[in-house]
Amino acid sequence: MNLRTPATAVLAATCLAATLSVAACDRLPWAPKPSDEAQPQQTQPPAQAASGPQRPEGTVPVEVESEIDWPAARQDASGDAGIAVAVTSPIPILAPSTATAQSFDPAQKNFGVTADGYYAKFPGPRFDMIVNGTKTGILAPRSAPLPREPVKDFSFNYSETGAEVAFSRYGASYLVTFECKNNVAPEQCITEDQARAAIEEFILVGSS
């Protein structure tokens, strides 16, 4: 038997071994799989999670502006008791029924109109209500995993400091923050039913 082997044979065997190794390790859990890429919400090990085409810049979303249904807002306002406040806003101003003209006094600093909407703070004994409204939205890029569930028009969530409700009216998006005081557990401060009841009593303020 000839025990001598040419160098090319050794090299070929080494290449074969390397190929086999790579093929085998394709099955490693952190190796990217096409099926995983289609399910971005799954937690993946570091190497796999890191594989992305835009690093470190990330993906930048696009801002979009929604159209406001002013006729509907004016029609609703005509039936409201309303508050006589001379303010102009890019979107209809919604406020708690407990709001007064003083709530919109510039000296109070609790209300302001922005280029895209407004913010207003309504202090209370148990919690403060902060209302933010906007007509500017962010069009999330396709790479951003979006909720699988249908979006509700009334979204209630607890937060670090209380609870928040998001909803839309007249084409604008509103966020009502219930910021609890005295570090009580949020459930003891505000419940979903209480939040819903408070928002159902919101009134329209001013117009544009």
Added chain:
Amino acid sequence: MTPIKTRRPLTLAPIIIAALALSGCDVVQREWERIQNWRKEQGGDKPLPPQPTPAPAPAPGPGETGPAAPGPAGPGPAAPGPAEPGPGDAQPAPPTPAPGEPAPGQPAPQPDQPQSGQLPVSQPDAPPDAPPPGPAGPGAPAPAGPGGPAPTPAPAPVAIPVEPVRPARPGEFLYYAPGDLKPGSGTGVIDETVYAPGIRFPVATTAFINSQVFGAGGMSGPPGGQCDGPNFSYPWRENFCEQRAGRTRATLNCPSKAVHQGVDIRGGTSSICRAMARALKVDRTQVTQVEVIAVEDGVISNVGTYTVELRAGGRIYRYLHLNMAKLAVTQGQAVKAGDRVGYLSSDFGDAATTFHLHFEIKANIAGVGWTWVSPYMSLVQAYGRDRTLAAVRVADATPAAPVVAAVPDASGGQAAAP
């Protein structure tokens, strides 16, 4: 030319190597499947057993000259408060110094120890001459609080893939990929979106994004103090989506609906953290070591008990736990990006938490409405830009192949690792 001669055993060597590689990969694959099966059995979001393998040597951040001198840390007694970890004492551990940490015999930093999941109670500081904490050993008790994201007992032998992470080099900082939460801390979301492009980084000093709850000194973290070196070292690790117990706290896209809705950012260095702790003991208003700034032009739309909100277009940036006695802004004030908002502290209403900035971005997502989105990639981008540092993802900074570290099983033994 003399022909190269060899022997048959040498010729077979590559084949043997390939066979070993195949079998080795199978072992790793099996171990991984065991992890996944175990996680499913445990309910998915529950934490994995403690990982005894200490983290790779932390790299000092810019401005950090090396291991910081230890000192007392942790705010004083406090009343219950919601959600975030509070300060207190940590479980003692074998006095093995962590990388970059004080040697035995030196004064030890005092970690925080929240008690219940949603209502952490801080505990008094330990004496400054207490033995220094070290990394948890296989038998080290895991701190836990009733109702919180308490670690479950180690139920089965598992092996966790560990990436060998090299230290950050000058001119760069390291960060784990978005969604890659600390193992056992929850299920992250891989969201590369920069929801707030072009913002300033909210902390003016060196800063580190990592878990307050699952880091050293945290309720579910390894023994140690909040000012321990590893908490002030790269890589960053996202903690948006980190699990929280109890009520619904959803976001745009975290898989779980009871999660951390922002990211926690530690500011400064280990030694600055200790300086803050010393200042806190004297007078809360003296905690002014780490400046916090406005990330974008806008208006201060709300100043709460321990919150400050900055409204800027269709986004709301929320800052928590600043030194509320030393705020640099007032309700309704217009600010420019870079303006000082205040100082990083531990304010938590009538309670206290660890020294950190909890930072949220709430955005109006088209078709969804206002919701919490991940600030992580916006902050990665901002930090690199503000500090003129290259943001290097851990996967890109890891030249070596992944290894598998052994993790103790329920009986205290070691799981086999290839």
